[in-house]
Amino acid sequence: xxxxxxxxxxxxxxxxxxxxxxxxxxxxxxxxxxxxxxxxxxxxxxxxxxxxxxxxxxxxxxxxxxxxxxxxxxxxxxxxxxxxxxxxxxxxxxxxxxxxxxxxxxxxxxxxxxxxxxxxxxxxxxxxxxxxxxxxxxxxxxxxxxxxxxxxxxxxxxxxxxxxxxxxxxxxxxxxxx
Amino acid sequence: xxxxxxxxxxxxxxxxxxxxxxxxxxxxxxxxxxxxxxxxxxxxxxxxxxxxxxxxxxxxxxxxxxxxxxxxxxxxxxxxxxxxxxxxxxxxxxxxxxxxxxxxxxxxxxxxxxxxxxxxxxxxxxxxxxxxxxxxxxxxxxxxxxxxxxxxxxxxxxxxxxxxxxxxxxxxxxxxxxxxxxxxxxxxxxxxxxxxxxxxxxxxxxxxxxxxxxxxxxxxxxxxxxxxxxxxxxxxxxxxxxxxxxxxxxxxxxxxxxxxxxxxxxxxxxxxxxxxxxxxxxxxxxxxxxxxxxxxxxxxxxxxxxxxxxxxxxxxxxxxxxxxxxxxxxxxxxxxxxxxxxxxxxxxxxxxxxxxxxxxxxxxxxxxxxxxxxxxxxxxxxxxxxxxxxxxxxxxxxxxxxxxxxxxxxxxxxxxxxxxxxxxxxxxxxxxxxxxxx
Numbered sequence: 001x002x003x004x005x006x007x008x009x010x011x012x013x014x015x016x017x018x019x020x021x022x023x024x025x026x027x028x029x030x031x032x033x034x035x036x037x038x039x040x041x042x043x044x045x046x047x048x049x050x051x052x053x054x055x056x057x058x059x060x061x062x063x064x065x066x067x068x069x070x071x072x073x074x075x076x077x078x079x080x081x082x083x084x085x086x087x088x089x090x091x092x093x094x095x096x097x098x099x100x101x102x103x104x105x106x107x108x109x110x111x112x113x114x115x116x117x118x119x120x121x122x123x124x125x126x127x128x129x130x131x132x133x134x135x136x137x138x139x140x141x142x143x144x145x146x147x148x149x150x151x152x153x154x155x156x157x158x159x160x161x162x163x164x165x166x167x168x169x170x171x172x173x174x175x176x177x178x
Numbered sequence: 179x180x181x182x183x184x185x186x187x188x189x190x191x192x193x194x195x196x197x198x199x200x201x202x203x204x205x206x207x208x209x210x211x212x213x214x215x216x217x218x219x220x221x222x223x224x225x226x227x228x229x230x231x232x233x234x235x236x237x238x239x240x241x242x243x244x245x246x247x248x249x250x251x252x253x254x255x256x257x258x259x260x261x262x263x264x265x266x267x268x269x270x271x272x273x274x275x276x277x278x279x280x281x282x283x284x285x286x287x288x289x290x291x292x293x294x295x296x297x298x299x300x301x302x303x304x305x306x307x308x309x310x311x312x313x314x315x316x317x318x319x320x321x322x323x324x325x326x327x328x329x330x331x332x333x334x335x336x337x338x339x340x341x342x343x344x345x346x347x348x349x350x351x352x353x354x355x356x357x358x359x360x361x362x363x364x365x366x367x368x369x370x371x372x373x374x375x376x377x378x379x380x381x382x383x384x385x386x387x388x389x390x391x392x393x394x395x396x397x398x399x400x401x402x403x404x405x406x407x408x409x410x411x412x413x414x415x416x417x418x419x420x421x422x423x424x425x426x427x428x429x430x431x432x433x434x435x436x437x438x439x440x441x442x443x444x445x446x447x448x449x450x451x452x453x454x455x456x457x458x459x460x461x462x463x464x465x466x467x468x469x470x471x472x473x474x475x476x477x478x479x480x481x482x483x484x485x486x487x488x489x490x491x492x493x494x495x496x497x498x499x500x501x502x503x504x505x506x507x508x509x510x511x512x513x514x515x516x517x518x519x520x521x522x523x524x525x526x527x528x529x530x531x532x533x534x535x536x537x538x539x540x541x542x543x544x545x546x547x548x549x550x551x552x553x554x555x556x557x558x559x560x561x562x563x564x565x566x567x568x569x570x571x572x573x574x575x576x577x578x579x580x581x582x583x584x585x586x587x588x589x590x591x592x593x594x595x596x597x598x599x600x601x602x603x604x605x606x607x608x609x610x611x612x613x614x615x616x
Contacts, residue, residue, distance in 0.1 A: 092270045092272065092301050093270075093303075116306075118311075118337060118345065118392075119360070121343065121394065121400070122394075122398060122400070122450040125397075125398050125450070125451060127398070127451055127452060127453055128453045131453055145490075145492055145493050145536055146492065146493075148453075149453040149454030149490055149491060149492070150453075150454060150490055151450050151453070151454075151456070152357075152450065152454075152455075152456035152488040152490065153360070153361055153448075153450075153456065155366070156588070159588065
């Protein structure tokens, strides 16, 4: 009899409708980042070799790809900033995230679109993501332990997302900044 | 004639050679440059594809981004990425291991080197919401009838995600207790050996078979609860000192023909709402007699409670943990153990404070000295037995550990430390270790 509440809870869970681990779609993310925008334009970015070298130097990480998924946010034809979509591996699984950037390539906002690990879902917490705002690839503080605090029990997810954001900030610095 | 033509041709060739070579040189240089650029590009693409293939989203996002015309305005991001939907079935291998060297400073002949453990993990994702996780472990290098090694399944459970981030687990899984139990890879903790409180009081790596549920309340709160197997007090050997080393380690079942007449409940609550800070606690309770005929401890209940915190601001890594264990209703059982050295304790407890600092970093080397102070007692008290027949409770052992971890990248760690024991000074030792996790 003691276990009845647990069994009921378990039964509820089993019969509950199944829900995907995707928390935000890219459209939702871009609206969250640029609520004032009236137009979003996909502006896929291809880096040349020299740019990739610059990215590596700036981020201290392999540039990984020369293709980047970039969306420009505009209001009345004026550029408000960019959103860059990316995926990194947490511990075992893919984390999909988006980085909002100001026209000067500083980070505006980070949103987690999908998280699939059993532990470390706390990287979705606003308090953790807020740490990125205002930092840039040049400021040197887009690192765990130097500007970004990690989440206990989710060290790899935090490190890999932070590295990913730093790489994107470097890409923006090299190829998008005005 | 033939000779003349040949020599003329040769002469022409020689004469033409420098000019041709010059032209070829510049051509060649250009081509080499082009090739180098292309190679860089291919290398980068390959690396990106590998990273994505490893995560089972084969280059999909990049391709998806291209067909979108720059002129399209509103749903620009729609085609830019839908990686979540693209996730196919996926199998991921992982592993960790460590080799340790212990040198008791007062007994050099007791120095020992041990392949402490080697673990292979396999995670397979059936679909977006269903996966199975398994870890296979070997301890002490060789497991055979003549050796002291062990082979064990450390975890094996299926997990399904439900509505709102709720996750259900079934199988053999790690108890959500303390800081170490679920994060026990050598790269995840300081010191060559795992801390005493989370091995002697909390029997890391502590796993039970059963059902578990996890979820979060938002605002950084996450919870775990479950109904699982528990301990088997009939395993207690009062003549052995195993129960003195770790009371729960002596009676754990680890999913091996585990007695299940009595099941146990656990619950854990953790808060990670402030970046870098974790505060949490857990309780585990269940009877351990399993209605065994002619057994005097059928009413005994094992309860473990702990509180933990870890804060990692900047280069610091600070943690603290308190754990308390209790085995109730052991009077009658201990009366049958009179004359033996190790009756069942009614309580055992411990705590530690640890501080580490990332002192030096160069490339992918990170050097972090640390200090830990622990106080623990595996036989804090015994249930009352008739005067003169009991065993006195043991004093708290206090251990100070100072040392350093040198991380090489994120997956390899070299460790060295010195441990000083307040009670049993013969155990003072120097430890060296190498570990990895991927």
